[in-house]
Amino acid sequence: MIYARIAGTGSCLPGTPVTNDDLVARGIDTSDEWIATRTGIRARHFAADGQNSSDLAETASRRAIEAAGIQADDIDLIIVATSTPDYIFPSTAALLQARLGIRNESPAFDVQAVCSGFVYALSVAEKFIRSGSHKKALVVGAEVFSRILDWNDRTTCVLFGDGAGAIVLEASDQPGILATALHADGAHNEILCVPGTVASGKVLGDPFLRMDGQAVFKFAVKVLGDVAQEVLAATGSTVDEVDWLIPHQANVRIIQSTAKRLGLPLERVVSTVASHGNTSAASIPLALDTAIRDGRVQRGQRLVLEGVGGGFTWGAALVQY
Structure with missing residues (x-):
């Protein structure tokens, strides 16, 4: 029996925390009390101009690869869950593959299921591994939602932030997923x-x-x-x-x-x-x-x-x- 287990994790939060009071200072008609009592959110992170999902994904992925104790070229499958890709195409996963220096021609593709995207990507990767066709998958969730927010809509713009998280999923004889x-x-x-x-x-x-x-x-x-x-x-x-x-x-x-x-x-x-x-x-x-x-x-x-x-x-x- 082949299982898929989590070998390493990594994450990336861009810049410094932006607090609720910081949003008020930017001119958004809200307050720390209004946001915190309704959502529990006190701060979030925003990507800098020119910083895209692939940038955040690369940092998170390198940390996950290091935690797994492997080399980037050991990865033979990349799935990125994102609703805010760098381009219409190519996929953010393909861009990430190039940035990581992976040249083994392994498959790389995006999954778009919004906030469920990481679970969707994890499920797909697990099935690739359990089939025996692949041994080490990089599964990433990466978003720059700050690019699709209406800053005049205080009911939504205060809720979201940017970031990325990654795991290395590897074939194992021990249960994982x-x-x-x-x-x-x-x-x-x-x-x-x-x-x-x-x-x-x-x-x-x-x-x-x-x-x-x-x-x-x-x-x-x-x-x-x-x-x-x-x-x-x-x-x-x-x-x-x-x-x-x-x-x-x-x-x-x-x-x-x-x-x-x-x-x-x-x-x-x-x-x-x-x-x-x-x-x-x-x-x-x-x-x-x-x-x-x-x-x-x-x-x-x-x-x-x-x-x-x-x-x-x-x-x-x-x-x-």
Whole structure:
């Protein structure tokens, strides 16, 4: 039996933290109290002009490769989850492959499932490895959401940040990714979207993120609870066996409500939303790397990684770390 296990993690947060008070100083009609009480967010990071998803992905990837104790050219599959790619094409994964100096002609491609993107990418990579076709996959979530925010819309622009997180997933005879579950329902596409496109050299439609916050909240809490139970049931596991829930970091209220629905105490939930904001596909690997490096997540522990995002998409992975 071939399993896929996490060999190393890395992350990247650009620049210095931008606090809620910093946003107020920039002229946004809001306050630290308004943002913090509704979302739990105190700060986030923004990429500099000219700094793209591939830049953040490269830094996070190099740290993950170092943590895994391998060389970049050992990687034989790259999957990048992003909704904010450098270009329409080539893929951010192909750009990342070149930047890492990987010349082994291994496949590299992007996955676009917004905030669920990392779980989608992880699930795909796991299946490549378990098939025996590939041995070491680099799975990355990287976003520069600051480029698609309407700074006149205080209900959305205060929520998001930029960043990247990466893992090296390798073939092993020891269990790693125990189960994954992926879902989508395109009927809910309008409650969280960027309804614009590029054609004939022009941006057509609305190029900014739009969200119905209340609708997203209700949908997210339900599906995150359901999909976590789904991966547990797939392995005959119970919530009591979960050491850490590492959810998409969108809003502390969603995180708390999901934990309550699952019957998990908050002491067993990794939350980084206060200092990162919502970094979309980067949020789960960022939180995972943070918790590994600060010593909370230990080898042998069981983790539930889960995300929900525009589309609507959602998914979860049960991981033996």
